[in-house]
Amino acid sequence: MADRRPHVVIVVVNLPAERDRRVIRECQALEAAGYRASVICPRGPERPTVLPGTHSTAVRSFPQPLAGHGVLSFAAEFAWALIAVTARLLGLMLRTRVDAVQACNPPDIFWIVGLLMRALGRPFVFDHHDLSPELYECKAERPRPSVLWTLRLFERLSWRCATAVVATNESFRELALARGGCPAEKVVVVRNGPALAEVHRGAPATADPRHKVVYVGVINPQDNVEATVLAAERLVGLRGADDWQLVVAGDGESMPALRRLATERGVDDLVRFTGWLEADEVDALLCSASVAIQPDRPSPMAEMYTMAKTVEYVARGVPVVAVDLLETRRTADRAASYVSTGSPDEFAKAIDQLLSDEQAREAMSVAGRKRFVEELAWDHQVKSYIRLWDRLLRPSPNGYNQVSHGNGADAARLSA
Numbered sequence: 001m002a003d004r005r006p007h008v009v010i011v012v013v014n015l016p017a018e019r020d021r022r023v024i025r026e027c028q029a030l031e032a033a034g035y036r037a038s039v040i041c042p043r044g045p046e047r048p049t050v051l052p053g054t055h056s057t058a059v060r061s062f063p064q065p066l067a068g069h070g071v072l073s074f075a076a077e078f079a080w081a082l083i084a085v086t087a088r089l090l091g092l093m094l095r096t097r098v099d100a101v102q103a104c105n106p107p108d109i110f111w112i113v114g115l116l117m118r119a120l121g122r123p124f125v126f127d128h129h130d131l132s133p134e135l136y137e138c139k140a141e142r143p144r145p146s147v148l149w150t151l152r153l154f155e156r157l158s159w160r161c162a163t164a165v166v167a168t169n170e171s172f173r174e175l176a177l178a179r180g181g182c183p184a185e186k187v188v189v190v191r192n193g194p195a196l197a198e199v200h201r202g203a204p205a206t207a208d209p210r211h212k213v214v215y216v217g218v219i220n221p222q223d224n225v226e227a228t229v230l231a232a233e234r235l236v237g238l239r240g241a242d243d244w245q246l247v248v249a250g251d252g253e254s255m256p257a258l259r260r261l262a263t264e265r266g267v268d269d270l271v272r273f274t275g276w277l278e279a280d281e282v283d284a285l286l287c288s289a290s291v292a293i294q295p296d297r298p299s300p301m302a303e304m305y306t307m308a309k310t311v312e313y314v315a316r317g318v319p320v321v322a323v324d325l326l327e328t329r330r331t332a333d334r335a336a337s338y339v340s341t342g343s344p345d346e347f348a349k350a351i352d353q354l355l356s357d358e359q360a361r362e363a364m365s366v367a368g369r370k371r372f373v374e375e376l377a378w379d380h381q382v383k384s385y386i387r388l389w390d391r392l393l394r395p396s397p398n399g400y401n402q403v404s405h406g407n408g409a410d411a412a413r414l415s416a
Contacts, residue, residue: 005036006393007097009089010127011113012104013081016044017059018052021279021308022129022192023104027057029382035389040088042081060088071147078107086113098122099393102166106130108154114161123392126162128172131155134301138222156180164388166190169327171304190385193311195378198279200287200316211244211290211355214318216282217309219252226254226261227295227344233265234348241270244355249274249285286316290361291354294322297342306331315372317365321350331376335368 008030010023017023017039030037031054039051043061051057062084064077092098101117102125103110114124133151137143159165159180165187167173173189176182213232219225225248232246248258248271255273262271277285286292292313296302303326310328313320314335322328324338337354339346354361 003036003096005034006099006389007036007038008100008102008389008393009038009040009092009098010102010104011040011085011089011110013042013064013085014104014106014129015042016061017041018044018046018048020104021194024051024053025195025378025382026102026127026385027051027054029385030389031055031057033386033389035393038092040085040092060092062088071144078109081107082109082112085110086116089113100125100389102127103158104129105158106132106135108132108151108158111154111157111161114158114163118161118163123163124161125164125166125388125392126158127166128158128176129168131172131175131301131304134304135222138299138301152179162186163392164188166385166388168192169304169306170330171327175304188384188388190381190388191306191311191376192308193372193376193378193381194315195382196373198283198378199372200283208245210242212285212288213244213246213351213355214249214285214289214292214313215247215295215309216249216277216286216292216312217307219248219250219254219258221254222296222301223252223254224295224297224342225250225258227342227347228293229258229261229265229267229271230344231293231295231347231351232262232267232270234344235351236267236270238348238352239355244270244290246271247274247285247289248272249277249282251276282312283316286312286318289313289316289318291351292318292320293347293351294320294328294336295342295347296323296325296328298323298325298340303327310336311372311376314368314376317369317372319354319361319364319368321347321354333367333371335364335371337364 012020012023027037037057038060039057040060042064048059051059100123101113103113104127117124132155133148136148136151159176159182165176165182167176167187167189169191170189173187176187177184215225215228228246259273262268294307294310296307306327310320310331314332320332320336322336322338323342324340337350339350
């Protein structure tokens with residue numbers, strides 16, 4: 001018997017889907033709401049055919065033999081991804097019904113798929129993860145005006161060709177309205193972050209009595225993780241080296257340089273590099289942390305990003321030390337201690353103050369947990385996400401699904 005559930009295909013190409021927690025949570029939500037989901041993504045080393053954490057979400061992976069390190073190689077990589085995704089999508093359409101496609105950026109090239117879906121009279125949703133033009137400006141020593149113009153064009157086409165846009169925070173939503181010219185009712189905010197059930201509250205027992213200062217996340221040039229190692233060097237001068245250690249969890253292109261920096265600065269014995277951790281390992285690490293650090297430099301791009309690591313920190317009630325950025329403050333609020341420039345000296349001083357003030361850490365922990373439980377948790381975000389799909393694929397005669405998740409006023413606003 002044919003599966004009559006509405007079928008949503010999610011496209012993500014910047015990493016294998018099994019490593020993308022947002023995509024996994026979205027597929028889990030779709031399944032729980034009575035939808036069928038498939039994912040098209042690059043092939044990871046484990047090559048799963050069903051997305052881990054889901055019941056039946058099929059993974060249609062493709063090889064990614066190209067890795068971009070310059071404008072031309074990035075263009076070749078993106079062209080290959082577009083060809084591979086389109087081939088997988090057409091193959092799915094020949095075998096089964098595809099009711100809608102959701103494309104996650106980067107890159108902003110899947111507006112071409114959006115045109116195909118719109119021509120077929122089916123929804124195309126743009127899940128806006130990254131600001132590609134700003135990311136290029138941040139990474140390139142001398143940004144080329146022609147490349148920047150092309151990226152802005154593709155970004156705008158992604159917004160304009162979409163039936164609906166999913167923004168990861170209010171700043172992304174404001175950009176879609178202002179820079180993308182999207183009508184307000186077309187753009188829905190669905191933040192990143194763990195679900196309540198994914199987070200443990202009590203700190204696990206540990207044989208190490210030292211405070212843990214923790215960084216969890218990607219380690220690329222724009223992430224400025226070297227500031228954490230330099231802050232560790234400064235922290236030795238402020239409080240010695242007996243009662244704390246820095247734990248850096250993650251990986252990326254800057255990892256070899258970061259290890260060399262720790263050796264050069266003489267803090268090898270104080271900095272522990274764990275590499276990538278699984279979700280349960282991240283949870284255990286953060287539950288044992290005294291302070292977490294978000295070292296992103298101040299920039300127009302950083303102002304607009306909600307760093308996934310910040311939500312993970314706040315979820316466990318870990319006090320955060322971060323540069324005072326718009327979306328960071330919107331996320332952490334009173335759960336963070338803010339510095340102005342993100343210099344190693346500023347970070348070291350703020351960390352030292354928090355490690356010496358248990359009462360302040362406890363107050364920040366309570367504030368962070370409250371904010372997570374009441375607003376930031378995926379349990380709240382998923383309501384907006386499923387309301388969007390109910391509006392697109394299960395509309396009622398009144399213009400929205402009256403038996404939807406969350407409150408009807410919100411659903412009515414989305415379908416206005």
